[in-house]
Structure formats: structure tokens, C-alpha cells
Amino acid sequence: MYELSLLSIIALCMVSFIGVPHGSFDGAVAALLGFQTKKQFIFFVFWYTVISLAVIIFWIYFPIIALLLFLLMSIIHFGLCDWSFLGVGRLKWLITLTHGMNIIFGVIFFHTGEVFKIFSFLSNENFYFFQNYLYAPYLVYMALTLIYLYYSFSITKMRWGLIEMIAIVIIISQLDPLTGFALYFCFFHTAKHVKAILININNHITNKNFVFKSTAIFTIVTWLGGCIAIIYLSNNFSFSESFIKTIFIGLAALTLPHMALIDYFYRKKFN
Secondary structure, eight states: OOOOOHHHHHHHHHIIIIIGGGGGGHHHHHHHTTOOSHHHHHHHHHHHHHHHHHHHHHHHHOHHHHHHHHHHHHHHHHHHHHHHHHTOOSOHHHHHHHHHHHHHHHHHHHTHHHHHHHHHHHHTSOGGGGGGGTHHHHHHHHHHHHHHHHHHTTOHHHHHHHHHHHHHHHHHHHSOHHHHHHHHIIIIIHHHHHHHHHHHHHHHOOOHHHHHHHHHHHHHHHHHHHHHHHHHHTTTSOHHHHHHHHHHHHHHHHHHHHHIIIIIIIHHHHO
């Protein structure tokens, strides 16, 4: 049985009510990309939903593979957000992988036992096996960080990126893994994403009412889906277990279509 502390429950509530809604701007992003008629928007929502449901089904049948892919997607998505925000045109993948691995493997490094306990619960398997191979991504991260440090001497924006990564490491080292991740997700990743999206919305979309309505609908539907999932899972799990499964499997389900939309189509047009 996995039980959450009060602080961890608050952290997951932050992810639910502050972090998750940043993806609700995806309707507005779709409009930015040309999905502006009713028929086009329904087409977008249909495929967004299909992909999300496919991820959930895949997780049910292949939980370990799904979790590993989710971690990889998170590294790339978080990193690309930071690369875009820094505004450094070159060294895209150096910045992306270093920033992305900083948060994911930072949390794992400082809280290995607790994180692998969560991973084992989420995957329904003994995930501790992968602890034997952590040295490989750690070595990759250290090498990337050294290269990043070298370039930061000549690129001012990368020095700011380095300071941010240090701040994140300090935060996640001093807090439990869920709280540290929640603070990053809500106040670093979400803040950057929303700021960038709002700038382009203000510049390219005149129908602000549509933006408000689509974002509100996406948010409410996501929250309702989460509540239904928690209630359903509570038949077999405790509240803590149901909550953490809903949050992370839900994040994975939303990340794939969100990542495809933002990191491929949106950045291709606006970066």
C-alpha cells in the first residue's frame, strides 16, 4: 500500500489545479494553428481524445514501457520548453536534454528510494531493477552539464539557464519528490508555457472569448475525468493510491497529444 503525506497531497492538488490547466490552452493553440472552424475544432478534439485514451489503454497493458516512455517524453517536453524560453537558436538538443534531465533525474537522484517506490506502484511491477542502470543516465547528464557549462561562459542566456537549473536542484533536494516536482511543474514549466502562449494569442487571435471558453471547457472536462478516475480506482485502491495513479497516468495521457501539438506543430510555426 502506498500512502501520501499531507504535503504530497497538497503538491498533487497543485499539479491538478495549477499545472494541468496549462494544457487546457491547447484549444487556443489549435486555433493558432488554423483549427478555427467548428468542424476543424471538433476534428482536433476528437483526435486529441483518441490519443489520450490510447495512452491510458497502453499503460494498462504495458505499464513499465509506458512509464519509461513517459519519463523520456517528459525530459524532451520540459527541455524544449526551456530551450524555447531561453531563446537560444543553436545548441537546441544540448539545452533540451540538459534541462529536461535536470528535473527528472534530479528528483530520482535525491529521492531514489521514494521515487522507485512510486514507479513500482505506477507500473504494477518491481521497478527497482532499473536502479542497477541509473549510472548510465547520470553519466550522460553529467557530460551534458559540463558541455552546457562550457558554452555558458560565452552565451549569456545559457548562464541564466544554468542558474535556473541550480535553483531547481536546490528545491528538489530539500523537499520530498512530489512537492519538488510540483513546484517545478507549476511555477517553472507552466509559467513559461502560459506566458509564451498568451503572447501569441494576443498577437494572432482576435476572438478572445473563444480562448476563454475553450480553455475553461478543457480544464473542467479534465478535472471531471480525474474525479471519475479517482472514484473508479477507489474500488480497489486507497485514496492516496487512486490519486497518484490518476495524476501520473492522466499526465501521461495528456502529455502525448500536448507534446505533439506544442513541440512539433506549434514550435515549428512560432519558434
